[in-house]
Amino acid sequence: MTISVLLVDDQSLLRMGFRMVLEAEDDLEVVGEAADGSTGASMATALRPDVVLMDVRMPGTNGIDATAQITATLPDTRVLILTTFDLDEYAFAGLRAGASGFLLKDTKPVELVEAVRTLHRGDAVIAPRVTRRMLELFGTRLPTTDPAGIAAEAVEEQLSELTPREREVLMALASGLSNAEIAAHLVVSEATIKTHVGKVLGKLGLRDRVQAVIFAYESGLVRP
Template sequence: MEQDIRVLLVDDQHLVRHGLRFIINAQQDMKVVGEAGGGHEAVRLAAEIRPHVVLMDVQMEAGDGLEATGELLKVLPDCKVVILTTFDHEDYVYKGIRAGAVGYLLKDAAPDELVDAVRAAYRGEAIYRTAVASKVIGLAIRSTPSHLDSVKETRVNEQLPEPFTGRELEVLQQMAYGLRNEEIARKLFIGESTVKTHVHRILQKIQVEDRTRAVVFAIRNGFVK
């Protein structure tokens, strides 16, 4: 029998934690193993109980959730953090990805969507609602990468089992700008079938299943220019 997915809840509202606990503990394949009311407590507690998945609120008086995400993942790099918040803000999404979160859900998500997100995070998949992903892309378009981002892009590309070609990098960047295949083809003066081939190879090289996760990869690793 497979082990239960161990979940840590981080939220400064008792009522919210109670509702999340009820939903998660009702599932046969997961259980709440701890609760924290702030980011600082979450980092300390996670080091003790070693959860598989953390549901992390953003704005808490006892420690910011985004900062806590980065600190927690330094201690437990294999842990999966899903940002769960009422704030549908571009900056929160972007900073969450940068901190290492694998997902971002709003608290108005249906219970089924929540537990599916926990399972997906446990499998190492990225979870971003379409509307939120669009906000990330919009912010990425307006962001100017620093010199360090450019250095990071080169380093990450060199460390891939099969590095991106120059054309694949161009296609990946256009994907991050939200362009469809036919739009990328016009932009780069290549055929749409060629674009599809490049997209397929990009997904294979970074081992993701869809464009949204490829965009998350591109933003997190400094490929967006």
């Protein structure tokens, strides 16, 4: 199966570099390029790519608004935010807009390729140092409702549907742990953790691990 990728970045040299890295892989294909968010959103609607690599700061429509447009109309398309700044103030907004990943542009080629494949599998990717800095920067500013604006009572009702073990898994996700790390911490198999993660997402009505992390902080289950 070939994974189709759309590149959205206002720097043509960066798009060229991303294309060279991705198309060196047999299972990846770049199906289009856009230099701004508006064009990127339009091309995504037309091409319906599996994954979109999205810059944040671009002229006209920025990457945050473009991400919101794409994820709202194309639920099967995953957006990977790429930025030069490890303290980009738009990073958290991008994830809340529906992006499934956030990486820095200095990410190694092999890591970028694996990130695209990971998003296509339905998982999420966030650079560890970005996660830490984002939580430091935005953690104390999070509102008291979940990403969908649900009241605190409704959030508590959702959390009550989780088993004690599922709450543990959710808290571990919020700490940025991988499935393998959670499995080692809880002394169970990685397959068991994958099952728990799936149940957590299903019960909370969340799209992926990124939304699970956001939910955990916004619901007050964990604090920065």
